[in-house]
Amino acid sequence: MAMSYKVRFWEIREQPDRRKGFEVRWTVSGQEKSESFLTKGLAESRRSKLMTAARDGEPFDIHTGLPASEIRALKQRTTHYAAMRPAEVIHLQKSQCRLPESGWGLLRLEGGVVAAGKEWTNGGAVLRRCARRPSVSQRSGKLYRRFGVRPYVEAST
DSSP states (O other): OOEESOEEEOOOEEOTTSSSOEEEEEEETTEEEEEEESSHHHHHHHHHHHHHHHHTTOOEETTTOOBHHHHHHHHHHHTOSTTOOHHHHHHOOGGGEEOOSSSOEEEEEEOOEEEEOGGGSSSSOOEEEETTSOOTTOTTOOSEEEEEEOHHHHHTO
């Protein structure tokens, strides 16, 4: 990943003929980058975030035009936990993972706690339910979910 501190910002371009008519424009090492937004306020906010990153001394990726902090955040988000639900991530145990040295692995996910905050319940109380029983969407009646895990997930465990 090639990074650069040579970042320049342009004014927001208004393009009334486009659906997203406000374009934030900047260059990283002379390469033009842009993002379009529905409103001028959104465009100004994005431009401000980019300018703050540059002012704070962050390098920008030459290919994507994004600051290093945003690249890190994207990588963390896409590292995924193999499409697991938050309750499954918290309760995952090594015994539920079949991770071979190479190739695809297998996770058998079960359990967890499903919770609904007080703003989502009629009585204003927090609702917690153990997810060990099959939900309506689990037609097979299984108490677990099984699915493959890509090799790069295996290597990071």
